[in-house]
Amino acid sequence: MSILFVSATDDPGPWLRELNRLLPEHPVRVWPERGDDAAIRYAVAWKPPPGLLASLPRLEVILSLGAGVDAMLADPTLPDLPLVRMVEPGLVLGMTEWVAAQVLYWHRNQHAYSAQQARGVWQPLDEFLAQERRVGILGLGELGAAAARALAALGFDVAGWSRSPREIPGIACHSGPDGLAALLARSDILVCLLPLTAETRGILDAELFAALPPGAVVINAARGAHLVEGDLLAALAGGRLRGASLDVFTEEPLPAGHPFWRHPAVVVTPHVAAKTHARTAAASIAEQIRRHERGLPLENVVDSRRGY
């Protein structure tokens, strides 16, 4: 009854330590080492090579190392088994902090003040209170709901949008196509925390930007493929948008010479908004494995038709 750990990018050391400590009865194999394929019941994985999971005859549960499962779902050979999204406090907390940092950065004109400072210019700009700034959150899952709550606690006028109706106390929650138009029309700062699905791919495009109030700011911390990069550049060039903060990109690392690097209205961070912290995340994985073995329903299981 072993666990296969699969990731080309995560250091397996801390994960092995934590999983061995929490689940001493389950040997952990680190791919490409696999041991006896028939002994593997659980795969703990980030972007596994296509076909790998299908080759494990007695696999029972797939546990994602990251919050997004779009890369895994893109594998047509993905076995029809429960796929558990990563939901762990460190990832949600980190994302919430990054979103709050970027919203406050634009809200308090830090981008403009830094540009003024570089030119030695002392010029107070119009300052608004958070209660006068309307923030819209696209996506009200674990990450979006946490960001919405934190921004509301900071005093912002927060609303959110999700595919299916949600209720979050203190947050105006919109849903469906009509709800999206209503949300966009009132979002001075728009934050994308959507899952990447066929429906949301390219959602941040010229049409969406045109539905925002003039001078709005767009913040994307979800997936690079949510954004049509050329449309963003055009909306910034036309003055339709004031600026953007981007943590994710179509191609990562962002290629040398990409126009975002030197763009005066774009903040680039190198995919650091939220990372899975081995210590808190291994506990979440261990909990789901224990639930499975006790016959309890798994939590945070992906609905493969919805894509999240």
Add this chain to the structure above:
Amino acid sequence: MSILFVSATDDPGPWLRELNRLLPEHPVRVWPERGDDAAIRYAVAWKPPPGLLASLPRLEVILSLGAGVDAMLADPTLPDLPLVRMVEPGLVLGMTEWVAAQVLYWHRNQHAYSAQQARGVWQPLDEFLAQERRVGILGLGELGAAAARALAALGFDVAGWSRSPREIPGIACHSGPDGLAALLARSDILVCLLPLTAETRGILDAELFAALPPGAVVINAARGAHLVEGDLLAALAGGRLRGASLDVFTEEPLPAGHPFWRHPAVVVTPHVAAKTHARTAAASIAEQIRRHERGLPLENVVDSRRGY
């Protein structure tokens, strides 16, 4: 029974509108127009010319337009009358937002990422959760307590220090000289929100910087005179401090050619952290005037010996 409005920097328009609306029985004179000196019972003032208030024979209460009263107290002719500090929600909210913006900016390495972006460098840095970041607040008055609460709500490990003991739920409150050393030793990010008094002038000096953990960040939103500017430059040059965010300066506007302007580790904002919003602030002034006329004790009265 008139009110004298005195400010060389505030547009009197919105104040007149609000004060006339809230206190229709009291004519408002806008300095240098004074009307009948003997009719003036209240002065609503920001940096009044020295001697002006002393020349009003029947003045009863002085109401400051700003939170800081150090400029007013520096006038040796200041009459021995109740001096009311400005405490109004807009000022406290604005300051809290600015402090949260700057703390998150340094916490999430935004300064370093912006420098990397300018060079086209994709390099994730060590990221910590807010709960792993110790923030220290100097000053636990209205502004400091609000900032401490907001930062604790964002997950930071917050402690504070004030001259006399304070209690704020969820915040470790230190006081007195020993308390200051304890606070500094655990402050990865130090925020100054102290009143400016003889005791706090120049408190942000080489000795204080040496008591912070190596690589700490200093944020000053109180008064320029709290900071010994040369000591900050030396602590940054020596690598003792990682950076600083400054909204206030010994001389404002910050003079052309001042080393802060082009310093790679200093964020300069042009005294915009908190401004008094006429609408909310006029209500606070009107309330104190009404309390005075009903014989109720005034609130937020400055203790001139303490200086705040």
